[in-house]
Amino acid sequence: MSERVYKKIRLVGVSKDSYEKAIRSALEEAGKTLHGLAWFEVMEQRGAVLEGGQVEFQVTIEIGFKVERANV
Structure with missing residues (x-):
């Protein structure tokens, strides 16, 4: 079967x-x-x-991942 289903989630990474x-x-x-x-x-x-003039980088990303079917 070649059909696939993906799900997307949104995350924020910080550095x-x-x-x-x-x-x-x-x-x-x-x-x-x-x-x-x-x-x-x-x-x-x-x-x-931030305090003291430090900088923080923030990126919002959406990640796609394959939905795995449970073997029932």
Whole structure:
């Protein structure tokens, strides 16, 4: 059977280094509990200015993953 079903979830990754690291952070965390990760879409990029002038990079992504059928 070649039909597949995917589900999408929205996550926000955060990094003090870069947008790329914020994306990787969200993907790595999602990979701990989700299987069949297939793609991601960057929905929003923003930053925060923290105390002392430090910068925080924030990226909202949608992650698509394959829905696995339970073997019942």
